[in-house]
Ligand SMILES: Cc1cc2nc3c(=O)[nH]c(=O)nc-3n(C[C@H](O)[C@H](O)[C@H](O)COP(=O)(O)OP(=O)(O)OC[C@H]3O[C@@H](n4cnc5c(N)ncnc54)[C@H](O)[C@@H]3O)c2cc1C
């Protein structure tokens with residue numbers, strides 16, 4: 001437990017979060033590892049947790065009939081994977097596959113939602129962090145959609 | 154302001170900057186499906202071509218037209234002048250058809266240089282998007298040839314797909330060095346690609362450089378440079394330490410015709426490399 005507490009507090013996602021909240025979050029956290037090629041999330045399945053990646057690399061992808069898997073974005077150590085646990089109907093919208101041996105802390109979404117409902121200050125801290133990530137990803141997706149290295153730009 | 158050093162000015166061409174000199178194509182290399190490199194040597198007495206990383210030449214395809222193209226080769230190898238070009242229109246498509254033994258007109262070198270002197274003692278972060286890697290390649294050759302003069306060196310390179318990645322053999326060589334950090338990402342990929350996917354700006358938060366002691370050089374589409382500057386600023390890099398390379402249509406290349414005017418500056422003469430702080434206001438003006 002002490003070890004998980006340290007790992008959580010050292011992950012950039014929780015930087016600056018009060019120690020008492022970190023202690024609270026340990027109750028929702030577990031240590032997980034994935035082999036290269038192993039799926040971490042599957043599109044359409046219940047989004048029950050999110051992951052703080054500590055080591056390795058993950059590919060977010062989607063399957064398109066006739067084209068195969070289209071790679072959307074990679075995630076690496078220091079980043080987080082998955083926010084569908086925050087938004088009803090709590091289902092994954094994409095697949096995520098480990099490209100390398102990947103170690104992460106899984107945070108149980110239901111458990112976390114419960115703790116955020118009980119303590120709005122914790123909820124606000126978590127939402128602020130997810131907001132920043134969602135805004136950054138939206139901006140990146142816009143750039144990706146613009147196809148800035150294409151012929152027409 | 155980045156200026157070209159005196160030792161790097163090409164005397165012959167600055168006295169007669171409007172006269173194109175014939176160069177022989179020694180080798181034509183197909184880099185990707187739409188991008189090619191030409192290795193040139195001057196015909197005539199002098200077989201040396203002195204330039205500073207970041208400078209460009211006006212390349213004339215006889216009977217078709219003239220376009221500005223940055224020099225992409227090693228500044229220490231003066232007998233081999235290299236340009237890397239993406240075939241997009243009339244002149245560049247005609248240039249793509251040239252073979253070894255053909256002749257091409259060259260005027261230059263023109264423009265300002267990347268700040269390799271100012272960057273001594275600092276970390277250097279190079280951010281390239283698409284064909285933007287070509288104008289930055291001479292800087293990398295220079296930094297690696299003078300490795301002891303610099304702190305950490307990081308290249309962050311974004312391409313459209315894995316098939317669009319330029320200079321793959323050279324990149325592999327650089328990747329194997331312990332004193333050079335390289336991160337490549339593509340906007341989209343399918344198949345066996347195991348590298349990064351996502352826009353180049355996303356590499357900035359995780360790349361290892363000291364924002365307080367670093368010089369950043371960015372080359373790519375303007376929109377990519379804009380977002381890259383924002384990310385660098387988020388990390389704490391100040392805009393006077395960020396350099397960008399600008400592009401506009403050109404005709405004379407020497408500040409006479411006004412074709413390349415960007416607000417108060419002429420890119421051919423005052424650029425193409427600028428400290429971002431000097432042109433930040435022009436960067437986001439819609440009418441320019
Ligand atoms: C200082 C400077 C350095 C440059 N260095 C390089 C270099 O190292 N390598 C290189 O490949 N290019 C470089 N360019 C861009 C290059 O000059 C143009 O691509 C070229 O002038 C296009 O001429 P064209 O006759 O082939 O195409 P045009 O007939 O003029 O244009 C045909 C089509 O291509 C589009 N187009 C024009 N330029 C570009 C572009 N840059 N990117 C995408 N689409 C374009 C036009 O909008 C048009 O639709 C540089 C430009 C400047 C100002």
Ligand code: FES
Pocket residue numbers: 402403404405406407408409410411412413414419420421422
């Ligand atoms: S190209 Fe003529 S002034 Fe710049």
